[in-house]
Structures are given as C-alpha cells and as structure tokens.
Amino acid sequence: MLDIPHDREYYMQMRKHINTCGTCDLALKNFEQENFKIKIYIPKPQIDNETKDNFKNEVSEIFKSLHLNEKNLLRLKIKKNIKRIDSFGIDLIEVFTSKKMITTYAFAGVLFVILKRFFN
Amino acid sequence: MARSRMNLQGTNDWPLSKKMKSIELQKFIQNISAELYSFAFILIPDDLQASQLMIDSVSVFLIQNKPLVDLWKKSSDVDLVQHSENVKRHLYKAMYELSKKRYNQLRLSFKNMEDSSGFFSLNFDDKAALFLQERTDFPLELIQFILDKTEGEILAHLYSARIFMVNFKNHVSNHNEGLGIG
Numbered sequence: 001m002l003d004i005p006h007d008r009e010y011y012m013q014m015r016k017h018i019n020t021c022g023t024c025d026l027a028l029k030n031f032e033q034e035n036f037k038i039k040i041y042i043p044k045p046q047i048d049n050e051t052k053d054n055f056k057n058e059v060s061e062i063f064k065s066l067h068l069n070e071k072n073l074l075r076l077k078i079k080k081n082i083k084r085i086d087s088f089g090i091d092l093i094e095v096f097t098s099k100k101m102i103t104t105y106a107f108a109g110v111l112f113v114i115l116k117r118f119f120n
Numbered sequence: 121m122a123r124s125r126m127n128l129q130g131t132n133d134w135p136l137s138k139k140m141k142s143i144e145l146q147k148f149i150q151n152i153s154a155e156l157y158s159f160a161f162i163l164i165p166d167d168l169q170a171s172q173l174m175i176d177s178v179s180v181f182l183i184q185n186k187p188l189v190d191l192w193k194k195s196s197d198v199d200l201v202q203h204s205e206n207v208k209r210h211l212y213k214a215m216y217e218l219s220k221k222r223y224n225q226l227r228l229s230f231k232n233m234e235d236s237s238g239f240f241s242l243n244f245d246d247k248a249a250l251f252l253q254e255r256t257d258f259p260l261e262l263i264q265f266i267l268d269k270t271e272g273e274i275l276a277h278l279y280s281a282r283i284f285m286v287n288f289k290n291h292v293s294n295h296n297e298g299l300g301i302g
Binding site for chain 1: 142143145146149150153154156157158161162167170171174175178179182183189238239250251253254255259260274275278279282285286288289290
C-alpha cells in the first residue's frame with residue numbers, strides 16, 4: 001500500500017477494504033509507522049569535491065574522445081582545413097617544380113629569345 | 121545572457137530559447153554528479169568503484185544513445201526539460217545495468233560493509249528499488265524503466281526490502297535496549 005500509486009485500480013480496491021476492516025487498518029498503520037522510522041537507515045551517500053572534480057574532467061574527456069565537444073570539433077575542423085590548404089600549396093609547388101614544367105620553362109625561354117630576335 | 125551556461129543545476133535551470141548543445145549536455149551530466157554518485161555508491165558500496173561506475177555509465181550512455189543525443193542537439197527549445205530528464209533516466213539505467221554485472225565480481229571487497237549494515241545487506245534489487253523510492257522523487261514508472269522490471273516486481277522488491285528493514289530496525293532497538301542504550 002505504501003508504494004502503490006493511488007490512481008491504480010487495485011489500490012482503490014485495497015483502500016476500500018481497509019476502510020471497512022479494522023484489523024487490516026491497524027496492521028497498515030503499524031507498518032506505516034515502522035516504515036517511517038526505517039528512513040533513517042536508508043543512506044544517501046554524498047560525493048566529495050575530489051571525486052566531483054575527477055568526474056567532471058572524465059566527462060569532459062569522454063565528450064572530446066567521442067567528438068561531441070563542439071569547441072574541440074571546431075578546432076579539429078580548422079586544423080583539417082589548414083592542412084588541406086597547406087597540402088594544396090605543396091601540390092602547387094610540386095607541379096611548378098616538376099620536370100615537365102622545367103622543360104616548359106626552358107622551351108618558353110628559348111621561344112621568347114627567338115621571337116625577340118625575330119621582331120627586333 | 122543573464123543566466124550563465126555554467127550554472128545549470130538540474131532540470132529546472134535549463135536555459136530557455138536555445139537548442140541543446142553538446143556543451144550543455146556535458147554540463148548537465150557534470151552537474152548531476154551528486155545524484156549519480158549516491159545511486160552508484162548504493163549499488164557498489166566502494167568509493168573508487170562507485171566513481172568508476174559513474175564514468176563508465178556516461179560512456180555507455182553516449183555510445184548507446186548516439187542517435188538520441190544527436191536528435192536532442194537538433195531539438196526545439198520546448199523539449200529541453202524533457203530531454204534532460206531523458207538523459208538522467210538513461211544514465212541511471214546504464215549505471216544499474218553495469219553495476220549488476222560488476223556486483224558479483226566485486227562483492228568480496230565490500231563483504232564487511234554488507235555484513236555490518238542493514239541497508240547494504242539487502243538483496244541487490246531490493247536495495248536499488250528502496251533507494252530510488254525513498255531517496256529520489258522518481259515515480260514508479262521511472263523506477264520500472266531503470267530496473268527494467270514490471271510494476272508487480274518493483275512492488276515485491278519494495279515490500280521485501282521494507283520488511284527486512286523493519287526487522288533490522290527492531291533488531292537494532294532490541295540490541296540497544298539489551299545494552300541499555302537509548
């Protein structure tokens with residue numbers, strides 16, 4: 001009776017019986033009284049500051065490792081983009097300094113000299 | 121914004137008119153550490169193991185409920201309170217499930233505590249049910265969800281826990297009377 005929600009059908013039926021039965025009513029009252037006293041034996045452990053701080057740090061680490069921390073995600077995104085831009089730059093230099101391009105420069109140089117002489 | 125994000129102290133203090141971001145979820149979980157610790161310690165009565173249980177429950181919750189977490193991040197303002205309640209109930213559930221597996225492996229290490237204390241010598245499920253009923257404001261449906269049991273089973277656990285505790289209290293009273301204390 002102590003734990004049954006009051007809107008349940010079987011609670012209402014039991015309550016109806018208890019209201020008319022003196023023995024059950026007395027037994028329930030005694031049990032309720034006894035149960036009121038046992039509350040002091042039910043602990044509610046308290047967290048200490050060290051454990052609390054430790055938990056906070058751990059939760060923060062979990063969020064980071066699961067990529068749920070938005071700040072961290074933004075940082076990772078920026079890093080990734082910088083790397084991408086950086087790799088583009090390296091690619092460009094590699095293309096400009098490739099053998100084919102050097103040959104092209106040389107060819108263009110020769111062509112430029114010939115054309116310059118021809119038009120002069 | 122007048123109310124700082126850092127000051128979330130539970131479900132009622134959720135800031136309104138914005139979506140739930142990961143950082144808010146993180147702060148919310150961090151701020152309910154006291155509640156989580158109480159339940160963790162009841163399940164595994166060891167300081168270190170209880171704090172480890174809390175941490176593991178958060179990992180399990182985030183991994184198991186990734187789609188839900190993503191959904192909450194995209195949700196509207198109105199549902200924030202409900203979402204925080206959902207987070208809490210899933211954390212409690214994860215904690216209970218994890219501790220149930222660990223309890224028997226670790227039992228020997230806290231045997232002394234179980235032998236000397238009335239509450240801690242209760243059956244595992246009885247203890248969890250009685251704690252949730254007496255020390256939290258969870259309705260019976262929520263206790264059912266956390267312990268994954270039917271209403272009848274929960275009521276049976278509560279009844280058997282209460283009977284045990286009443287007998288324990290009477291035993292302590294008789295013992296004290298015998299010694300001439302109180």
